[in-house]
Amino acid sequence: MKQLLDSDLELVVESDFIYMPLLFDPEIEKEIQILESEKPLGSPGKPESKSIIAFEGKHFVKALNLHSFINNYEAIDAHSYHRFRNECLRKYRLTREVDGHFLDETLRTILFRIMPYFIKKNKVFNRKKVSDEGILDLIGEKIDIPGKYYIEAITFGDLNALKEILKELENQKPLFQMPENGLHSGPKLRDWLRKAIHAKVLADEQHRIIKSLQIREQFRQAKPEHIAVLLYLADAGAMEIDGFGFTRNNAVKGEYLIYKRTGDYILKDYYARSYLFPDCRIAVSTYTPYRPFVIEKYKHPFLLGHKAGQEICMKNFVPSNEFTAENVIRTLEEGLTAMRYGYNGRQRNGYHSLDEMWVHIPTTTFEDYRI
């Protein structure tokens, strides 16, 4: 379709359908004659749409519905759709998707329900619950947040700017008008398509702006430093404090990998010889399967191979099928405990044993870790 719109061909629009020129071919000619003899063709402009229509002595075949084309354009030609979309967003200064992250429940769960378990919150020996604001303060202290986010935080709090944009959109919103019936050149239809996509994007974004304004109203009382932290996280999509961290999964929208570092640790073999294992990150994703795995290329008796992203071999572990803070904490703990404390040198439990057994299967060896 894109090639047709880029070409110099003339296409017919009839009752919100695009009709493409029918190629001249003796066989097609014959078929048309049969069709014409069976049922007379309607003239353009009639409400009932035919499969083949004649216009200015040429035949055109019904190709696709314009509404459907616009609504599904993202799926039909993702690259072109995103180009149109970005063009439109840039025009209206709506390129950042910050607001969505402010309402991202998954991120909020990670920050305010999971992370507090794994990081030191209290500077003294009394144990008290730390509020969400306290967590944001802590992040601000421990993470070096670039100054630009503090400047943006002030802009974020200025609702008037956003209201102005909304008003501007309402006034300048291009009308989504269907092309008139009749002959249209490919480039002309392409230009119409661009406007139609812009209109669709603006309609979508207008809803987002209204929502965005509501969100920003909610954060109006928040300290700019806290907003700066959230803006930074929205951009970076990753953070690590005290060996606990998370990273946004760019392949799956709105999903994250949550991890905790093991730190260096020692395991002992059958003969009580020590092996020093390097630090690695035990992770669980925010989407199924909720099984712990090691992010790095790593070897361990509970890992089948020596590569990245391996699930940890666990005994009597049934992964939860629901994303909750409690489940993520437990899953990470199971993985950490398995790796650090689960191997029993006497039982040699695992895919591999640290020491070479009498019937040695040359799989993964750990001699280089021996101390």
Next chain:
Amino acid sequence: MTDTEVKKILDIDEDEKLLPLVLEILPGHAAEGLIGIYEPGSYEGKSLRKLCDRTLNKKNLSIEEQLIVEDITRQLEGGKLLSRGQEIEGTALEYAVSEQTEAGEKYLYVPIRAIKPQEGGWDWGVN
């Protein structure tokens, strides 16, 4: 100081043995645990396990502390207390390191983890 040290920690000076002892029992891999503070003279000669029991049986706990104790209790169902990667035995001083508060007050610190085992993999049946 890492958990990788195999030998028990005995790097405190004689005069540091007169410092208060801070015991922290952490559930699983949590960053914060239940704190027990023991003044000099109250912990010497007592086993670390006994001090742990005393800490876990503290009264008048805050809600936060009660939640930590619940977590510890859950971990200890089939689990054990570990310090520096080993099951605790002996006295607190054998595991203590000297630390100080932001205000510069020195104390001896012993971190203990309540770990519920996760025996990953399978048993080869070789003993």
